[in-house]
Amino acid sequence: MDGMPHDIPAPDTPNPLRALSLERLRRRTSMKWRTYPEDVLPLWVAEMDVPLAEPVVRAVREAMELGDTGYPAGTAYAEALAAFAAERWAWEGLAVERTAIVPDVMMGIVEMLKLVSGPGDPVVVNSPVYPPFFPFVENMGRKVVEAPLGADGRLDLGVLEDTFGRLSAGAGRPAYLLCSPQNPTGAVHTADELAAVAALARTYGIRVVVDEIHAPLTAPGANFVPYLSVPGAENGLSLLSASKAWNLAGLKAAVAVAGPEAADDLARLPEEVGHGPSHVGVLAHTAALLEGGAWLDALLRGLDDNRRLLAGLLAEHLPAVRYTPGQATYLAWLDCRALGLGGDPAEVFLERGRVALNSGIPFGTGGEGFVRLNLATSPELITEAVRRMASALG
Structure with missing residues (x-):
């Protein structure tokens, strides 16, 4: 196709994570590639090292x-x-009339x-969790209340019930911000x-808002449940987007979905909120969802390969690091507490190994001593990242 950028994969490309060279990636001007000096290997923020799916490129070009x-x-x-x-x-319950486009x-x-909820009301989160949950909730005048995950990294329903019960005894309108799948x-x-x-x-009168942005990014054998x-x-409210699964964070658009009993709540959404999304973003996300399935499947296969690769590399080079491959997302949550690097191993890996990972500390309770590694890159860069991490211990 005339005018097609050279880094767009052919339809039969098996793995978009193998398509781009480090040299080409370093030409990008986004946060992942411009936050650190060029000698740092960036495996941190949730951007993928992939060319865009051809239907997305076509929609934007048109x-x-x-x-x-x-x-x-x-x-x-x-x-x-x-x-x-x-x-x-297999969810037929997403009613278009109960949706709204948000930025x-x-x-x-x-x-x-x-x-x-109202100003001053509590918002429950399950830590460790996506760091922006904390400042976004606090900057809107709500109070974050942590209900930590269990030791297995899953929801602890007992802790959640205790937290809900405590909050329901107070005044105001408590809410629960659930991350699903969990980041x-x-x-x-x-x-x-x-x-x-x-x-x-229902029992405790808590309204649920769900971040389901990673929903398309499930590993084989894992079934996402909306x-x-x-x-x-x-009476729940959900937020979904194509941005994570197709690497479209710079093309702003998402969809808010209301359950049948929350339709009246969504109808009160101020009109100006609908002015925030990018029209080009909406076109790109729509094309991804309608025509980007084959590309997504190739990505999911590549991510599964990378999970196995990382597990093997850690076992060989950093056996003290505990890693349980996730059922979803392209992020690896690594328990580095046995390495003796203190509460923020990411700082050590950056300074001594020149590899940028996310510190676990901003993820809240349960994050100290952990790092988050972005798997959405080539096997070669994952291999080099682990080599650098191991060298940081020398």
């Missing part, structure tokens, strides 16, 4: 050629998401929490776990 760069309109994104959910998760998942979370542990919550969450939320699909979750 928009540029048409001058189709105005304001977003219509329900094509939500319709594409509903079709994807039906095909991938991105985190801004959508803020807007959903505004709908179901950073990669846990995919089961239908039974989510139904138990919904039952607890929160709104389980019994009792009818």
Whole structure:
């Protein structure tokens, strides 16, 4: 195809994670590649080292050629998401009439929490969890309350019930911000776990808002269950997006979905929120969901290969590091406490090994002594990253 960038994979490319050289990646100007000096290998922030799926490139190119760069309109994104959910998760309950386009998942979370809670109200999170949950919730005048995960990196329903019970005895309108799948542990919550969450939320009068941005990124054998699909979750609100699975963070757009009993809440979303998403972003996300399935499947195979590779490399070079491959996401949560590097091993790996990982500390309770490694890169760079991490111990 004339004008096609050279780093767009052919339709039969088996693994987009193997498509780009380090030299080409270093030409990128995004956060992952410009935060640290060039001698640092960046395996931290959630950007993938992949060329974009061809349908996404085509949709954006056609928009540029048409001058189709105005304001977003219509329900094509939500319709594409509903079709994807039906095909991938056997979920027929994503009703387009109960959706809204929002600027991105985190801004959508803020807007959903505004709908179901008030200033000063508590918002429960399961730490360790995606670090922006903390400042975003606090900057909107809510109070973060941690209900830590269990030692297995999964939801601890007993801790959650104790927390809900304590909050329900107070004033205000408590909310629960659930990360599903869980970032950073990669846990995919089961239908039974989510139904138990919904039952607890009903019992204690807690409204649930769910971040499901990693939903398409499940490993083989793991089945993502949409929160709104389980019994009792009818008053929940969910945020979904194609941004993580197709590497579209710079093309802003996400979808807020309301359960049947939350439709009136979503209807109160201020009109100006719908002015925030990028129209080009909406076009790109829609194309990814409708036509990017083969590319996504190739990515998922590559990520599964990388999980096995990382496990083997750690066993050989850093056997004291504990790693349980996640059921979802392209992120690895590494327990480095046995290395004797203190509370922030990422700092040591950066200074001595020149490899950038996420420190576990900003993830909240349970994060000290851990690092998060981004697996969405080539096997060669993962191998080099582990080599550098091992060298940092010398």
